[in-house]
Amino acid sequence: MKAMCEKVIPSHNCSWRYCLYQLEEIPFNWHYHPEYEICLTINSQGMCHIGDHIASYGDYDLVLMGPELPHTWQSRENTDGSKHIVHVAQIPAPWLQQQLQQNPELQGLHTLLDHAKCGLSFNIDTAKKSEKLFRKMQNATPLERYILLFQLLDLMAGSEYHTLSTMEFSFAKQLDPAKDKFDHVINYIYDNYTEPLSAELLARQAHMSTNHFHRFFKKRTECTVTEFINQLRIAKACKLLLKTKAPITVISDQCGFNNLSNFNRRFLAIKQCTPSQFRARVQQKALI
Numbered sequence: 001m002k003a004m005c006e007k008v009i010p011s012h013n014c015s016w017r018y019c020l021y022q023l024e025e026i027p028f029n030w031h032y033h034p035e036y037e038i039c040l041t042i043n044s045q046g047m048c049h050i051g052d053h054i055a056s057y058g059d060y061d062l063v064l065m066g067p068e069l070p071h072t073w074q075s076r077e078n079t080d081g082s083k084h085i086v087h088v089a090q091i092p093a094p095w096l097q098q099q100l101q102q103n104p105e106l107q108g109l110h111t112l113l114d115h116a117k118c119g120l121s122f123n124i125d126t127a128k129k130s131e132k133l134f135r136k137m138q139n140a141t142p143l144e145r146y147i148l149l150f151q152l153l154d155l156m157a158g159s160e161y162h163t164l165s166t167m168e169f170s171f172a173k174q175l176d177p178a179k180d181k182f183d184h185v186i187n188y189i190y191d192n193y194t195e196p197l198s199a200e201l202l203a204r205q206a207h208m209s210t211n212h213f214h215r216f217f218k219k220r221t222e223c224t225v226t227e228f229i230n231q232l233r234i235a236k237a238c239k240l241l242l243k244t245k246a247p248i249t250v251i252s253d254q255c256g257f258n259n260l261s262n263f264n265r266r267f268l269a270i271k272q273c274t275p276s277q278f279r280a281r282v283q284q285k286a287l288i
Helices: 093-102 104-118 124-137 142-157 179-192 199-205 210-221 225-243 248-254 260-271 275-287
Strands: 017-023 035-042 046-050 053-057 061-065 071-074 084-092 120-122 161-163
Touching: 017 124, 035 071, 035 093, 035 124, 035 142, 046 061, 061 071, 061 104, 061 124, 084 093, 084 124, 084 142, 093 104, 104 120, 104 142, 104 161, 120 124, 124 142, 179 199, 179 210, 179 225, 199 210, 199 225, 210 225, 225 248, 225 260, 225 275, 248 260, 248 275, 260 275
Parallel strands: none
Antiparallel strands: 017 084, 035 061, 035 084, 046 053, 046 071, 061 120, 120 161
């Protein structure tokens, strides 16, 4: 069973990613990524696969996994029609290790993160406490989320846990034969995001048909090619709006948008405000 490498995109203005899923069912999606992952699954039961660990899971399933550890949950629709709730935090390993190196207050997390290479499971009491922190993350500012993340890790470090998998499965880089191909496409997008990009062009970079490429890309990023490119371009635009006084029309061109109206429309959809409003809000905060 080949594990697929997943590309994780950090939340806006964050060094890591928080996401809340509300699903009709949880499909089997055997994958891995270079980030640590904290996963809390609520109102759900099914099978859990983490490395070579395979077991049933139930309500309030809380797991911490280290980098490159393949995993998936799988469950069918709930009989009462209610949604499966999944809170996920994905934290880049180099960034997290840097936090530990630079902040002696975090030294107590070393053992937890070392053991996480094999996957760790926590009891229901810890899971319910973690739910309160995850709920606060939903509408939190980036700084508040940063604080909540380390409160969550501190909670887990002070709780009982047991390991799930064996060490061999924490080295999964060779499990996805298409990883190099996917990395090449992502690097190509980052190198050429200011230029016109299409699924057809990127499919040629991956030596795939366009239809196959669409499925290939979405499985690894949880978004379409167009959504990924627009998110990247808007992120670059935000940096220019913050760091320069360049006119918005110039920033639009520098970030690969073909016209200003398209740029404004995409910016509004992703940031819930216009580029002008975004710049004004940041400037106003700087004066407070």
